[in-house]
Amino acid sequence: MDSNRPPDITSFVIRFVHPPTSERINLIKYHGSIRHIQTNREINFTRWEEAVSFIKGFVSLDDPQDPLNG
Numbered sequence: 001m002d003s004n005r006p007p008d009i010t011s012f013v014i015r016f017v018h019p020p021t022s023e024r025i026n027l028i029k030y031h032g033s034i035r036h037i038q039t040n041r042e043i044n045f046t047r048w049e050e051a052v053s054f055i056k057g058f059v060s061l062d063d064p065q066d067p068l069n070g
Helices: 048-056
Strands: 012-017 031-036 042-045
Touching: 031 048, 042 048
Parallel strands: none
Antiparallel strands: 012 031, 031 042
16 A cells, blocks of 8 residues: 555445334334445435445445455
């Protein structure tokens, strides 16, 4: 890494909403939103894969050692 170049930083805010147990319908146990801080782009999701797909639009997750890459 070039010591004169600052690191690239990409930040996200992820919110999970868990409805009360009595209101959970079928297999949807949560939903959420994820916002990319640098661009203020945000999506809502009901599956974690949707959030990961959004993140991949900003960060390369191609490292096979990366736990998000499964």
